Amino acid sequence: MLQVLSSAWALLLGMGLLMVGNGLQGTLLGVRGQIEDFSTLQMSFVMSAYFVGFLGGSRLAPEMIRRVGHVRVFAALASFISAVMIMYPLLTDPVAWALGRVIIGFCFSGVYVTAESWLNNAASNENRGQALSLYMIVQMTGIVSAQALMLVGDPAGYESFVIASIFVSVSFAPILLSISPTPSFDTTKPMTLKQLMNASPLGCVGMLLLGGVFSAQFTMAAVYGAEAGLSVVEISTFVASFYIGALVLQYPLGWLSDRFDRRITILFGAAVGGTSALVGLFFGFSMPILLSTAFVIGGMSNPLYSMLIAYTNDYLEYEDMAAASGGLIFINGLGAIAGPLITGWLMGSGVFGPQGFFLFIATLLFAVAVYAAYRMTQRAYVVVDETASIAPIYPTSSPVALEVAQEVVIEAAQDEAETTQESA
Numbered sequence: 059m060l061q062v063l064s065s066a067w068a069l070l071l072g073m074g075l076l077m078v079g080n081g082l083q084g085t086l087l088g089v090r091g092q093i094e095d096f097s098t099l100q101m102s103f104v105m106s107a108y109f110v111g112f113l114g115g116s117r118l119a120p121e122m123i124r125r126v127g128h129v130r131v132f133a134a135l136a137s138f139i140s141a142v143m144i145m146y147p148l149l150t151d152p153v154a155w156a157l158g159r160v161i162i163g164f165c166f167s168g169v170y171v172t173a174e175s176w177l178n179n180a181a182s183n184e185n186r187g188q189a190l191s192l193y194m195i196v197q198m199t200g201i202v203s204a205q206a207l208m209l210v211g212d213p214a215g216y217e218s219f220v221i222a223s224i225f226v227s228v229s230f231a232p233i234l235l236s237i238s239p240t241p242s243f244d245t246t247k248p249m250t251l252k253q254l255m256n257a258s259p260l261g262c263v264g265m266l267l268l269g270g271v272f273s274a275q276f277t278m279a280a281v282y283g284a285e286a287g288l289s290v291v292e293i294s295t296f297v298a299s300f301y302i303g304a305l306v307l308q309y310p311l312g313w314l315s316d317r318f319d320r321r322i323t324i325l326f327g328a329a330v331g332g333t334s335a336l337v338g339l340f341f342g343f344s345m346p347i348l349l350s351t352a353f354v355i356g357g358m359s360n361p362l363y364s365m366l367i368a369y370t371n372d373y374l375e376y377e378d379m380a381a382a383s384g385g386l387i388f389i390n391g392l393g394a395i396a397g398p399l400i401t402g403w404l405m406g407s408g409v410f411g412p413q414g415f416f417l418f419i420a421t422l423l424f425a426v427a428v429y430a431a432y433r434m435t436q437r438a439y440v441v442v443d444e445t446a447s448i449a450p451i452y453p454t455s456s457p458v459a460l461e462v463a464q465e466v467v468i469e470a471a472q473d474e475a476e477t478t479q480e481s482a
Contacts, residue, residue: 068232070196073173075229077200080166082207082222083143084108085297087155088280089213089290090146098285100152102402105277106395107156109269111163113391119168123175129234132172135165136230143223147216173233198305205294213290249378254370254385257378260433261370264324265386267422267429268366269393270400271331271359274419275300278401279352282415285405292345299349303357311361320369324362325430331358332423339416355419362426363390 084105091101122131142158142165149155177193211217255262279300283293315323331354338351367386374382397418404414 068235069173069177070192072229072231072233073193074196074200075225076166076169076173077197078204078207079139079143079222079225079229081201081204081301082218082225083146083162084277085205085208085280085294086213086218086222087146087159088278088282089208089284089293090150091152091155091281092284093214094150096152098281098406099402101281102278102398102400102406104152104155104159105281105398105402106273107159108163108277109273109391109394109398111160111165112167113163113388113395114160115164115167116171116387116391118164119171122168123172128172128175131168132230132234135168135172136226138162139165139169140223140227143219143226144216147219194308195305198301202298202301202305205298208290208294249382249385251385251389254382254389257373257382258370260321260324260430261366261386262389263429264362264366264369264426265390266393267426268359268362269390269395270397271393271419271422272363272390273394273397274401274415275356275359277398278405278415281402282405282412285412288345292348295345296348296352299352300356300360303353303355304360306353307357308361308364311358312364315361315365315368319434320365320372321430321434324365324369325427325434327358327362327365328423328427328430331355331362332420332427334358335416335420335423339413339420342413342416351416355423359419359423 087104088101091104096104119131139162142162145158146155149158174193207221208218211221249257251262279297280293283296288296311323311327314326334351334354338348338355342348342351370382370386401415401418404410404418405412407414410417
């Protein structure tokens with residue numbers, strides 16, 4: 059771990075600051091939208107726009123990097139992010155915000171692709187898994203820390219938007235000044251969606267549904283808090299609880315996933331998360347209950363991302379694992395785009411109101427659990443000794459991080475095979 063810190067501290071510091079800026083602007087918009095009297099449906103379009111840009115960036119950023127290099131792409135995207143964050147309080151219009159979110163989603167996706175390829179280059183075969191784990195911890199810590207900054211400025215003013223812009227701008231200094239040389243960049247051509255579906259129906263369906271769950275957490279939790287009449291302090295704590303749960307429960311669920319039929323752990327995680335969402339739906343009228351449900355939902359749903367990838371890998375050859383990354387990211391992105399739109403529609407209806415937030419999450423998580431149970435009747439499970447270990451990965455990451463995770467799995471499996479052959 060110390061070796062990873064010594065070789066990639068600048069990257070990790072920069073990414074931590076970047077995630078603070080990203081986490082702050084997401085929560086801030088949810089609160090400011092309510093202050094500006096934007097309807098829930100309008101805010102759902104604003105929030106969904108981020109994932110439209112993110113999905114587009116994950117497809118186009120690699121080509122941009124190949125054309126002009128890491129440093130130029132990094133610097134250009136950074137300037138756009140900072141500019142858009144300052145634009146929000148100046149142009150308080152849902153259409154302008156939606157366009158800004160498309161730009162920010164695209165830019166953040168490109169930044170992640172660039173930074174994560176640098177991380178992969180800085181790591182060695184021996185510490186790549188540790189580097190990835192540390193990177194994921196930094197990501198979640200940055201988002202959680204951002205929620206505390208909601209208390210620094212008035213969401214009705216411009217100070218908080220400037221703070222978010224400053225964090226993003228400063229985040230690039232350690233990365234651009236300390237990391238050298240820039241790595242070569244190459245991406246794997248993704249598998250077709252049909253090939254992925256044939257290899258792992260549960261992996262594909264689960265990733266689609268989980269995209270909606272994650273996007274609802276990441277973008278609509280603050281909107282829910284504002285619509286439910288929570289204070290700024292309560293909203294920031296509520297949003298943070300999702301990511302604290304993800305940070306705390308990622309390893310325990312991953313450990314279980316490596317030791318049992320993965321479909322059981324996927325079913326368990328989805329069912330517990332869905333049940334917690336139902337608690338929030340029917341009893342979420344006090345802060346202790348809201349924080350507890352958010353912790354459990356985040357703690358159960360976010361690790362499902364890693365588990366579904368690992369489950370898909372169980373039915374792929376090593377040479378196909380990296381190629382599957384692009385398809386899984388694309389499927390998850392489609393669900394993420396639809397998530398805020400459907401959540402906003404439910405929350406804006408006169409039937410469910412703000413509680414539609416929990417209804418949407420509960421429905422999708424129970425759908426994952428039911429489909430996992432169904433797939434258990436259609437296919438024999440893979441013997442635990444023949445499965446690859448799970449690699450920590452969160453939905454906030456780009457295709458590059460997912461490919462790095464796949465490399466970690468492949469290298470670990472190959473090392474284990476060599477050790478087995480030598481002992482035989």
